[in-house]
Amino acid sequence: MTNDTAIQPITSIDLAARSVRELNQLLHTAVDGSAFVIDNPAGQHSIGAGIDADIDVTVNGHVGYYFAGMHKTGTVTVHGSAGVGLAENIMSGIVHVTGDASQAAAATGHGGLVIIDGNTGARCGISMKGVDIVVGGSIGHASAFMAQAGRLVVCGDAGEALGDSIYETRIYVRGTVASLGADCVEKPMREEHLAELGDLLTAAGRHEDPADFRRFGSARSLYHFKVDNAGSY
Amino acid sequence: MCGIAALQLRNPTLRGDLGLLMHGMLCEIVDRGPDSAGLALYGDDRLNPADRAAVTLLDVSMDADVFAQTLAVALPGAAVVVTRLGETTLVTALTGTAELEAAIESILQDAQVAGRGEHVTVLKGTGHPLDLAETYGLKQVTGWQGLSHTRMATESAVTASGAHPFTVADDLCLVHNGSFSNHASIRRQLRAEGIHFDSENDSEVAARYIARRLEQGDDLSTALTRLGEVFDGFYTLVVTTPTSMAVVRDPIACKPAIIAETDDWIAMASEYRALASLPGIENARIFEPSPGVVYTWELSPAAPARDTIPEAISL
Numbered sequence: 001m002t003n004d005t006a007i008q009p010i011t012s013i014d015l016a017a018r019s020v021r022e023l024n025q026l027l028h029t030a031v032d033g034s035a036f037v038i039d040n041p042a043g044q045h046s047i048g049a050g051i052d053a054d055i056d057v058t059v060n061g062h063v064g065y066y067f068a069g070m071h072k073t074g075t076v077t078v079h080g081s082a083g084v085g086l087a088e089n090i091m092s093g094i095v096h097v098t099g100d101a102s103q104a105a106a107a108t109g110h111g112g113l114v115i116i117d118g119n120t121g122a123r124c125g126i127s128m129k130g131v132d133i134v135v136g137g138s139i140g141h142a143s144a145f146m147a148q149a150g151r152l153v154v155c156g157d158a159g160e161a162l163g164d165s166i167y168e169t170r171i172y173v174r175g176t177v178a179s180l181g182a183d184c185v186e187k188p189m190r191e192e193h194l195a196e197l198g199d200l201l202t203a204a205g206r207h208e209d210p211a212d213f214r215r216f217g218s219a220r221s222l223y224h225f226k227v228d229n230a231g232s233y
Numbered sequence: 234m235c236g237i238a239a240l241q242l243r244n245p246t247l248r249g250d251l252g253l254l255m256h257g258m259l260c261e262i263v264d265r266g267p268d269s270a271g272l273a274l275y276g277d278d279r280l281n282p283a284d285r286a287a288v289t290l291l292d293v294s295m296d297a298d299v300f301a302q303t304l305a306v307a308l309p310g311a312a313v314v315v316t317r318l319g320e321t322t323l324v325t326a327l328t329g330t331a332e333l334e335a336a337i338e339s340i341l342q343d344a345q346v347a348g349r350g351e352h353v354t355v356l357k358g359t360g361h362p363l364d365l366a367e368t369y370g371l372k373q374v375t376g377w378q379g380l381s382h383t384r385m386a387t388e389s390a391v392t393a394s395g396a397h398p399f400t401v402a403d404d405l406c407l408v409h410n411g412s413f414s415n416h417a418s419i420r421r422q423l424r425a426e427g428i429h430f431d432s433e434n435d436s437e438v439a440a441r442y443i444a445r446r447l448e449q450g451d452d453l454s455t456a457l458t459r460l461g462e463v464f465d466g467f468y469t470l471v472v473t474t475p476t477s478m479a480v481v482r483d484p485i486a487c488k489p490a491i492i493a494e495t496d497d498w499i500a501m502a503s504e505y506r507a508l509a510s511l512p513g514i515e516n517a518r519i520f521e522p523s524p525g526v527v528y529t530w531e532l533s534p535a536a537p538a539r540d541t542i543p544e545a546i547s548l
Contacts, residue, residue, distance in 0.1 A: 043261075043506030062519075064506050081519065083505055084489060102521060103486070121521050122486050141485065141524065 008034040016040040020047055030055045043083065048076055051093070068095045071112060084121075087114045090131055103140070106133045109150065115204045122159065125152045128169060134204035144171055145181065153200050155208050163216055167223075171216040172197050174208060185219045235397070235410040236262025236383040237490075238507045239471045241478045241530055244497035245377075247512070248276070252374025254511060256366055258500070259381045261507035263362045265410075266383030269396040270365050271357030273348070273406035275475055276376030280316075280323065280354040286330040288337060289348030289355040289400070291393045293322040295341065307336040319368045320358035320393040321347070330403050345394055345431060350404035352475040357396040377532065380473050382408040388416075388435040395432060399440035404475045407443060409436035410488045410503060411467035419463060439464060443472060457481045457527045471501055477531045484525035492528070493517040499530045 008031070013023050015038060023038065024046070030036070032054040041047055045064040048057055052072040059067075062080040066088055073093040081099030090109040100118035107123065109131025116133075122140035125133050130149040138156030145161070147169035157175035164181020170193065171184075180186075189211075197210040238258035242248050251274070259270075274280060281287040293300060301315035304324065311326040311333075326333050330349050337344050348355025356369045362383045366372070382397035389395045398406040413419075416435035419442060424430065428441050439460060446456035453472060457479055460470075467487035472479045480501050482490055492501045493508045495517045502508050505519070522528050 042509035043504065045506070062505055062509070064504060081505075100521075102489070102491075122524070 010035045010037055012036075013038045014040055015042065015044060015047070020044050023047065024049060027051050027053075027055065027057065041080070045083070051076065062099070071095055081118065082116075086116070087112075087131075090114060100137070105135075106131050109133070111150075113203060119156065125150070125169075128152065132200055132203075134200055134206065136204075136206065138175065141178070142181070144169055144184075147171075151196065151200060153197065153204070153213075155206065163218070165222060166218045168218055170196075172200075172210075172213040173216065174213045177214075177216070180216065183219045183222045184216055187215045187217050189213070189215050234265050234385045235408075236265030236503045236507075237381070237408050237410050237469065237471055238262050238502040239378075239380045239408075239473070239478060239480075239500065240511075241378045241473075241499045241532065242376075242497070243499070243533065247497060248377050249375050251277075251376045251379055252371045255374070255379045255381055256371050257510045258502060258507045259362055259366055259371070259383070261509070262381070262383050262503055265503055266385040267361060268386055268391045269357070269359040269384045269393070270362035271355065271382050271384075271396045271398050271408075272366075272369060272371065273380040273398045273400065273408075273473060274354045274356070274374050274376055275352050275378040275404075275473070277354055277374045280374070281325060281350070281352065284327060285325040286328055286333045286351050287323060287325045287348070287354050288330065288333050288346060289357075290322040290324065290337065290341070291320055291345040291347045291357075293317075293341065293344070297322065300340065303340050304336060307339060308333070318356055319360070319365065321356045321369075323354065323356070347394065347431075348398075348400040348406075349402075350400065350475075353400065353404045353406060353473075355398060355400045355406065357398070358393045359391055359396065378473060378475075378478060380406055380408055380471060380478075388412050389433050395434050397436060399434070399437050401431075401437070401440045402444040402447070405440075405444055405447070406473045407436065407440040408471050409439060410469045410490075411483065413438065413464050413466035413468065415465045435466075439468070439470065453477055453479050454527045454529050461525055461527075469503070477529055479527060479529040480522050481527045482522055482524050486524035490522050491519065492522055493519045 035056040038059045041061045041063045043064040049069040055074040057076045059078045064083040066085040067082045069088045071090040075094045078097045082097045082101045084102045086101045086105040087095040090112045092112040094113045096115040098117045101116045101120045103121040104123045105120045106114040107126045111130045113132045117136040119137035120139045124139040124143040126145045128147045128150045132151045134153040141159035144163045148167045152171045154173045158177045160178040161181035163184030194210045297317045304313045313326045316323045397408040400406045413435040416438040443456045468483045469488040469490045495513045
């Protein structure tokens with residue numbers, strides 16, 4: 001196998017000794033193909049926000065709020081858990097958390113892939129606009145609220161009000177759904193859904209059988225104003 | 234936005250470091266509430282020695298020495314000690330809490346009582362939380378349980394009396410991140426039942442409500458479950474008694490909370506970074522409390538905090 005990109009040394013950053021600001025500045029000036037290993041994140045906020053080069057970042061430990069926010073390209077892996085707003089507004093690239101994620105994981109994400117091996121808190125994929133999210137465990141309430149595009153895969157259970165006020169987005173759940181939100185309905189699993197779900201699971205390194213999942217999506221009944229409701233306003 | 238950090242030490246060998254551990258946690262919640270702060274500290278032998286009652290007063294205008302001398306006359310043989318710590322005046326005496334409070338009120342008719350108990354010391358004030366921690370000597374504090382709060386005021390003014398914790402019954406402390414929307418109605422109902430209020434703060438209403446429920450026979454968990462049925466709004470609450478700590482979030486989990494547990498301690502904070510420096514955190518069980526679920530942890534009677542710790546709280 002040949003590789004045109006010069007092999008870059010792995011840069012180690014100890015966040016016990018250097019600031020998040022210094023680290024993020026370093027990541028923002030990094031060249032494609034470089035790799036970073038970050039130790040002692042200690043739950044600090046905004047680590048790895050705004051990465052826009054094709055780099056590989058590994059974090060050993062738990063990260064705080066808005067980890068890998070606005071992520072544009074490259075692969076970021078956290079060996080630990082993540083706080084509120086993981087990969088918020090991700091555009092493309094891959095963000096992988098081996099532990100759990102707090103509320104609003106991948107909120108407003110436009111593209112890319114967010115993988116959470118554990119569980120998430122509430123509002124996973126809120127207002128998602130094209131991101132793919134694969135959760136190995138369960139997700140909290142109000143997930144995929146006002147979801148507009150993308151795919152959300154849940155290998156465990158989903159909390160209350162799944163997909164409330166959903167526009168589009170295909171949601172696949174393997175376990176139970178506590179309740180569906182307004183205008184979110186179960187839909188049949190056709191061949192193309194089994195195929196895309198299989199691809200998503202494979203991309204996330206998972207081995208569940210797509211046939212064990214159910215699909216949920218928009219009933220599209222909130223797309224247009226209903227004149228019958230005029231009296232309510 | 235406000236910040237909360239709470240710690241219950243199960244392992245007695247850690248209790249000499251309570252203040253040091255709490256200081257590390259407090260540093261990480263300053264950003265969430267830089268206008269004022271407060272502490273509830275259980276079992277510090279310097280601030281609240283084992284055989285004494287402690288009452289915390291706010292904004293005492295009388296000279297501390299004059300106040301101490303006057304109080305000593307009112308309570309002969311009680312070895313009254315008055316300590317001024319910023320806006321907080323701490324009074325301890327060899328009496329019961331009610332007796333001490335009554336003596337104080339006979340001298341300072343408009344005394345604002347912000348803390349009371351035989352085990353807890355409440356300290357709070359306005360200003361940067363780390364400056365306040367310095368004033369209170371937090372790093373030197375010992376004991377078995379502590380609660381800290383940094384406030385970003387929303388519902389009432391930035392004053393020492395609006396800072397948390399709220400301690401409206403002996404050794405019972407509450408801190409709140411969030412805001413209640415129906416506190417005025419509940420305050421009116423409680424006033425109609427004869428309950429007195431010190432402030433217009435929404436969190437005080439929750440503290441009064443819980444104290445009332447406990448007084449009427451509820452245990453802490455039941456009182457907090459009932460609170461969820463009666464109060465509307467956003468909240469993460471931590472409530473402590475001398476032997477227990479409880480955490481509850483509103484049913485849609487508007488405000489953050491994270492819990493870490495080891496054999497040696499149980500800790501709760503608004504954000505994980507406040508837990509990151511605790512000893513043994515790398516092997517702790519870490520989880521977010523589920524919305525609307527009441528979590529309580531009791532200190533094991535097998536490891537008494539000190540000789541006088543009650544087996545169960547009686548309020």
